[in-house]
Amino acid sequence: DAKTTQPNSMESNEEEPVHLPCNHSTISGTDYIHWYRQLPSQGPEYVIHGLTSNVNNRMASLAIAEDRKSSTLILHRATLRDAAVYYCILRDVQGAQKLVFGQGTRLTINP
């Protein structure tokens, strides 16, 4: 099963950019990179996903390394409401759908 590695925790200041890294050295050609976040007392929510090219949406940006073995979720101006656990997972849309979430990165935002 394709797995990802993330730092256990990160800390940043409000209104500053945040770069959350994810390593996925065993990624296959048909794996999409997905990011989810989990706010306290809630279920995970989708943030962004991509295959090869960098992606932007209203919540965040996703930067994917050229060899696809790592990616970075970018929050351009962190707010206190961005404090959450962020999960990076690989999802193969052609194969089995056994997904491995791992422990994610707990992001703390300082006011």
Add this chain to the structure above:
Amino acid sequence: EAQVTQNPRYLITVTGKKLTVTCSQNMNHEYMSWYRQDPGLGLRQIYYSMNVEVTDKGDVPEGYKVSRKEKRNFPLILESPSPNQTSLYFCASSLIGSVGSPLHFGNGTRLTVT
């Protein structure tokens, strides 16, 4: 509103008393899955289903059963619950075969087995 609905939100039961946690989605998704979340262990997949009558084991299937008789429902069954199944459970659904389909999660069921 597109959503994944889990019931109940909270459940306290005793060892050995069979229980079912329901999960329903209104988005016509083929894929559905169950996860448990425990402190320090993150989200771990229990079972998943690619479509009606198609289910498969995740990483921690022991002690759990599932069924997928209808596309919208994917109940999680604990035939004989034990205290080590005390956990926070999440159901999720998505399309498959579409470009990087995102998962939609329910709000969770907190189960306590005494």
